[in-house]
Structure formats: structure tokens, C-alpha cells
Amino acid sequence: MTVPAIEVRGACKRYGDLRALDGVDLDVEGGEFFGLLGPNGAGKTTLISALAGLVRADAGSLKVMGHDVVSDYRNARRQLGVVPQELVFDPFFTVREALRIQSGYFGIRRNDDWIDEILGHLDLTAKADTNMRSLSGGMKRRVLVAQALVHRPPVIVLDEPTAGVDVELRQGLWQFVRRLNRDGHTVILTTHYLEEAETLCTRIAMLKSGRVVALDTTENLLARFATHTLRVRLASPLAADLGAVRQERGWLEFALERYDEVEGMLRRLREAGGEIVEMQLGEPDLETVFVGVMRA
């Protein structure tokens, strides 16, 4: 039996009256690209902080690659690379110094070969000897990713890594993270960009008020909660009610379970005397799932 990359059992954390984590159970298997979604204040960052040892859970247990984050914190932290949400940096050092120091904290003395490799992948080679202060926000974000990787952790956590990041960097970052995932790293991602989670993550957990309210493969979530939509604009209003879920500015929107229902719908429209001027077909997306789950 293989050890899960992340194992969370009954994790609770309170801040006064606020239950940031309210009995979270979660397993992430090795090699997964896992998405952790939820609105602000749902407990995503608290959960990540608890895994990283930045916050102590009041109850429950959290393990990284089988190592308890409290009783066996040294091994747990060696297995984990965290890219924090805030754009933090140490203004005293250059990029290379910061990475060498970070390696040393993890007990690695000579790490320049690997540091050079990470710098190369993140397009930072030219900035290696630049002081952290002089880097742009996007560059600082890349250094944060590099710092999380100096000790080659099998599990990588990215806490909203693309907030406020331009398109080019975002794509470059995802390319790199996908590669790490292909190479066998487990990746856990929190993001507000649902389309990002949809394309990248194989499995998703949705958090709300400190609880896991949905946990499944991205495919199943889409199939279970989301529907296809057919939107049509007609030349003139219809007399009959064909069961449109929404009606605005001449557009009618119909919810369909599967694509093969499109044909029947179009036929019924024609029979009702509708003349289609424009038509759009929408695929199920995670946003619909997200909104549905959060409302439930």
C-alpha cells in the first residue's frame, strides 16, 4: 500500500468564534494534480498553513508523505515545498543568495547545480545576481516558486500563485508546474481562477466555512453538477414556453444534460415557430459547479 502524499483527518482550527477548519478529512495521492477551491475565508490557506506547520491545528492529524506535521515535523517539512500567497522576499539578498540560504535551511550545502536548473526553468538565470528588491512583482513570484523547490520536495503546494500575474508568466508557470507533475511531483493548487483549476487539476476539493463540501475528480464534478447550455436568439418572441432557464435581451437559454439533446431542442424550437438568428453552445464549466456547490 502506498502512503498518500497528504493525509488530513479531522483537522480543526478556531480563531475565536470563527471555525477556519471544521473537521477536514482529505487524502491526496502521490502524483496527483489536486485543486483546493473555495471562496475567501473558506479555510484553504489555513489548511495549507497547518500542513506546512505555520499554524497548529487544534484537533486532528495532518501528514505529509506519512510524516506527522507536528511529531515528525522535520521529515514532513522536507517533503513539502510551499509557494506562499503573499509576495514576500528578503530585501538583503540577491536571488542566488536567497536560494542558497533556503537550501541551507533544508540541510543542503552545495546546491548550485539544482539552483541553476530551477533558475533556467523559471527564466531567472539573467537575474541570479540581482538584489530581490530590484525585481518586478512577476520575477519575485518566480523566485518564490524557486525557493519552494530548492530541496526537491515530492509535494508542492501553490497558494494562489497566479494572483495578479500577467498572462505570459502564468502560462510559463503552468508549463513548469505541469512538468514537475509529470516528473512525479504531487501538486496542490489553490486558485480563484476556476478555468485554471479545470484545465490543470485531476481532482478537486471544494471548501466552504472550513468544511469539505465537494471532493471528486474534475470530470465527475463537471458531469454531476454542471449542465450544457444552449443559447439562441430568435427573430421574434415565442408564444409557447419551451422551458428556458433564462431569458434576457432576446436570448433564450436552455439547460441540457447531454449534447445529444441539442437536436431535439432545435426541432421543438422550429415546431414552435422560432426562427434562430444566433446560437451558442456552452460546455459545462467549473464555475457553474462551484456556484452550485457553494449555494447548496
Add this chain to the structure above:
Amino acid sequence: MTGFSTLLYKEVLRFWKVSFQTVGAPVLTAVLYLMIFSHVLEEHVEVFAGVSYTSFLVPGLIMMSVLQNAFANSSSSLIQSKITGNLVFVLLPPISYREFYAAYVLASVLRGLFVGLGVGVAALPFVELSPPAPLWILVFALTGGAMLGSLGVVAGIWAEKFDQLAGFQNFLIMPLTMLSGVFYSIRSLPEFWQAISHFNPFFYMIDGFRYGFFGQSDVSPWASLGVVVVCLALVAGLTLNMLSRGYKLRG
């Protein structure tokens, strides 16, 4: 061990990169004190028999600089890292709280020693220093520096804003160091204030440190060492307890 030594290296590099402010400035301050006080008081005060006021003043100024800078180092490093958020780089790796403590305190002691050495060298044109008991000098510089470095860790962790830290520094550390007998022997004080001074641990650090320079002091260096070691143990115990609980660091 690599985690500890890297953190120590980083802390030393941090103050060394801005040594103009962290070492140069306090040396200049101490030299100004030395010039002004020795000019005003040289003719009027003789504290120990056969020791000029300026000679008496120099060891006190050196030790005061050691103590204040040891405190300043750990406290300012921690509060800066907390406020800018980069303390997370030290909290994520597998560094134990004991290693964390040792690295911050040792770096503070080193900064204190650098500044103290700087003040000593800068004082050479004014006085002749040929200490009869150099080992005492080292012992008090190390224990006193460690205690203040440790207090700096406490203050840096406790304070959430720069003005809270400044309050700690201005209303606790400064008065205790200034009233510890740096500029005078407590024997010259009225009896009441002499008695009060004996409750100031900084007095014993200065007095014991000065013993190394003259072989004379207000109280026995062994007694002073006893007080300083007990205070250091108490502060270290408190600091380690805070760190082990993750007080204000690991919510």
C-alpha cells in the same frame, strides 16, 4: 546542523551588509559619549584609585554598546521579517526552535562583539587599555550579549509594530543600561539609589566587564557572574518556552 549554521550565516550577513548602520553608527555614538563625558568630567571625577575618568568610562561604553546592539540585532531582524512576511522562509524549513534560538542569539552576540571591538579600537587614541583579566571581559561580553540577544528575540516576537519594539527599547533597555553605572560608580550614589541599582542586572554586567579592565569593581566578579548567569537562564528559558509554543509565530 546545516539549518542552524545557515540561519546564523544569514543573520550575520544581514547586519554585515548594512554594517555602516549596524556597526559604524553605534561606534560613532559611543565615541561621541566618550569625547563629551571625558571632556566634562575628566578633571572632576576619580572613581577607582589611580584610574582616570576616561579610562573608567571606556569599558562601560564598550559593554553598553555590546548590550544595546545585541538587543537591537535579534529584535530588529525578527520584527522586520515578521512585518515584511519573509519570516516564512525560516518557519517552513525543518529548523527546530532550539536551532532558531541559538542562531538568532549567537548572531546578536557577534554583532555586539563587533561593535564593542569597534568602540574599543576607536577609544585607543584616548586611553591606554591593558586589561589585567581579559577572560572576565570575554565572559561578561558573551553572557551579557547572549542575555540581551535573547531579550531581543522576546521583544521581536512579542512586538507587532515597530513602535511597540521602540517602546521596549526606549523604556526598558535604554534606562536599564544608562542607569547601570556606565558613566559613574554606583558608590557615588546616595544609599537609596545604590540599593536600587543592585536590582538592575545590567549593573552586574557592566561591573563584571569593567573588572576585567582594572581588576577593581563595585562587587566581586563572581557574584556578578552569578547574577548574570541566573538572569540569562531565566530569559533563555522564557524565550525557548515562547518559541516551543510557537507564540505569535505559528498561530
